[in-house]
Amino acid sequence: MQPTSSARLVSPYDEDARVGVKRDTQWDGFEVHLTETCDDDGPHLITDVATTPAPGNDYGVLPIVHEGLVERGLLPAEHLVDAGYMSADAVVAAKRDHNVEMVGPMMPSTSWQKSGEGTIPVSAFTIDWDNETIICSHGKVSKRWAHEVAKGGREVIRVQFARKDCAPCPVRPQCTRASIPRRRITLRVREQYEVLQQAVSTKTAPI
Numbered sequence: 001m002q003p004t005s006s007a008r009l010v011s012p013y014d015e016d017a018r019v020g021v022k023r024d025t026q027w028d029g030f031e032v033h034l035t036e037t038c039d040d041d042g043p044h045l046i047t048d049v050a051t052t053p054a055p056g057n058d059y060g061v062l063p064i065v066h067e068g069l070v071e072r073g074l075l076p077a078e079h080l081v082d083a084g085y086m087s088a089d090a091v092v093a094a095k096r097d098h099n100v101e102m103v104g105p106m107m108p109s110t111s112w113q114k115s116g117e118g119t120i121p122v123s124a125f126t127i128d129w130d131n132e133t134i135i136c137s138h139g140k141v142s143k144r145w146a147h148e149v150a151k152g153g154r155e156v157i158r159v160q161f162a163r164k165d166c167a168p169c170p171v172r173p174q175c176t177r178a179s180i181p182r183r184r185i186t187l188r189v190r191e192q193y194e195v196l197q198q199a200v201s202t203k204t205a206p207i
Helices: 058-071 088-098 190-201
Strands: 001-012 018-022 025-036 045-053 078-081 101-103 125-130 134-135 144-149 153-158 184-188
Touching: 025 058, 045 058, 058 088, 088 101, 088 190, 184 190
Parallel strands: 001 078, 078 101
Antiparallel strands: 001 025, 018 025, 025 045, 125 134, 144 153, 153 184
């Protein structure tokens, strides 16, 4: 079991240095991603060091880290990381490509339905993957299910309910704020969605 974390190097004289920004922190230079062992019965040793340009997402570094660990025969069965490295894509890829279990918190959902008390999040719906439909808590069945490509090239599923079902619904204000009164839902593909659901059940990620 090994954790990965990042540190920041500031080098304004390097032509390859770039500006990095994360929340309230800004720096010039690079990012360093350190992986170390953390087993209780042994010393903590650094097993991988990856240096990347300052811009970019931490989860995009994981394939580089894992390939480096594979080359040295140091790939762990469990990889502990912070939220910056966790994404459904990264978790699925680590399991598929290296049989590595990623452990860490997912980034919180930004959906207003998730954050508000009394609102209706995606988890309140029943997903029928085989028949490509979603059923709401009032028994209405979605009318549209389409595979699309979202920004960044990620495959998603766009689901839409009928206006005639949503418009008279007594809980519509808690379900959708759309000017056209019908609920729309964007899902990850099934494999990634189930990874996120597993994270919820183990209390590592809200959705």
